[in-house]
Amino acid sequence: MRTVDAVIIGGGVTGASIAFHLAGAGVRRVLILERGSIGSGGTGYSVGIVRQLYPTRETSEMVLRSLMVFEHFREAVGGESGFVRTGVLIGVSPAMRPTLEQTLALQHEIGIRAEILDPLELGRVEPRIDAAGLGAVLWEPGSGYGDPAAVTAGFAAAARRRGAVVEQGVEVVAIRHREGRVAGVDTAAGESIDAPVVINAAGLWAPRVARLAGVELPIVVGRHPVFLVARSPGFGPAHPVYLDLAGGSYVRPETGGLTITGSLADDEAQHPMDPDRLGSEAGFDEAAEVLARTARAIPPLSEARFSRGYAGAFDITPDWMPILDESPVRGFWIAAGMSGHGFKLSPAVGEMVAALVTGAPPPVSAGPFRLGRFGAAAAAGGATFVSSYLRPAEPTAIADPGEEPRR
Numbered sequence: 001m002r003t004v005d006a007v008i009i010g011g012g013v014t015g016a017s018i019a020f021h022l023a024g025a026g027v028r029r030v031l032i033l034e035r036g037s038i039g040s041g042g043t044g045y046s047v048g049i050v051r052q053l054y055p056t057r058e059t060s061e062m063v064l065r066s067l068m069v070f071e072h073f074r075e076a077v078g079g080e081s082g083f084v085r086t087g088v089l090i091g092v093s094p095a096m097r098p099t100l101e102q103t104l105a106l107q108h109e110i111g112i113r114a115e116i117l118d119p120l121e122l123g124r125v126e127p128r129i130d131a132a133g134l135g136a137v138l139w140e141p142g143s144g145y146g147d148p149a150a151v152t153a154g155f156a157a158a159a160r161r162r163g164a165v166v167e168q169g170v171e172v173v174a175i176r177h178r179e180g181r182v183a184g185v186d187t188a189a190g191e192s193i194d195a196p197v198v199i200n201a202a203g204l205w206a207p208r209v210a211r212l213a214g215v216e217l218p219i220v221v222g223r224h225p226v227f228l229v230a231r232s233p234g235f236g237p238a239h240p241v242y243l244d245l246a247g248g249s250y251v252r253p254e255t256g257g258l259t260i261t262g263s264l265a266d267d268e269a270q271h272p273m274d275p276d277r278l279g280s281e282a283g284f285d286e287a288a289e290v291l292a293r294t295a296r297a298i299p300p301l302s303e304a305r306f307s308r309g310y311a312g313a314f315d316i317t318p319d320w321m322p323i324l325d326e327s328p329v330r331g332f333w334i335a336a337g338m339s340g341h342g343f344k345l346s347p348a349v350g351e352m353v354a355a356l357v358t359g360a361p362p363p364v365s366a367g368p369f370r371l372g373r374f375g376a377a378a379a380a381g382g383a384t385f386v387s388s389y390l391r392p393a394e395p396t397a398i399a400d401p402g403e404e405p406r407r
Helices: 013-024 057-071 094-110 119-124 148-161 203-211 284-297 299-303 342-358
Strands: 006-009 030-034 088-092 115-117 136-140 165-168 172-178 181-187 192-194 198-200 220-230 241-244 249-254 258-263 305-316 323-326 332-336
Touching (some): 030 148, 057 094, 088 094, 094 136, 148 165, 148 342, 198 203, 203 305, 203 332, 220 284, 258 284, 284 305, 332 342
Parallel strands (some): 006 198
Antiparallel strands (some): 088 136, 220 258
């Protein structure tokens, strides 16, 4: 029997960041238990885009804090983030432009650098994009993409240097709790580990892990196919990251003359997937519609050659925002439901969860990430991924009681 101060279930980018920040906050015995290997789950199939357009102040503040870490990863954490500042362009329809303008005003208040371009101005940034049908384009010159595997490895190594222990190939099969409070975990190898804090950072497997403690999470694991194409020799310099909210596709440059692309139009919440199918093949027939959208967005990519495709996935909440909160079982914390934002928010998520667990003031208001924000019918959802970029402003419905963790 071992006793530790905190067990983190899941060694993806979220769990590794939490371990790094918990150890930095003075929690002495932090233990990550990863069923596979570090970064082998959803993190390993993330496309790594770091964009700053978010619909709320809190998520905007979190991505800005995270971007600063990615930019200075060696100094802040250690290792490399693989961050490449390509700039990010986000195209919207004419109907979405007023909401984009409102959101940009909020972003400017907190220090995000971005500007709205009229479609005819696109030529000065990326002339190969087809501006037809666009009402505006947001230009984020400081954004880009990073390397999720490298970031996860960096956080894990830095957590070890701070005294945390990372154990791979260890599956949690039971979460023990008594009188409404967590007591520890049991592993498939037959070991029992006592801990007053257990954090569910299991990503796509978080709903399964939560059920071990008798907790149901309003999360759907939705399939998100990703495709790689080889740009033609005559394409020219690599393109920036482009997210076409109007046309329903995205592109991200990759090394070796490749482009990563996928859909922004499909409702992943309506396409549930067994997370154990992560990484399975997604072939050319499935890619055809996505590649057609990509070619409409950037016509020179119509000459790109299909390379391969795989099944990625999102752990999706009804509002497409994370759950960062203590569960009804005291001491059992949830850091899941990242809804496609896990990598880009990971530094700030680790910082937030460490603050909540230790009772420190969180760096950003935690109210919008409470588990209790969802109603009884929450699992039915209704929002789409696009709403995690832009949505009409609404009054905050969840009170934030002084940011103190519940005990």
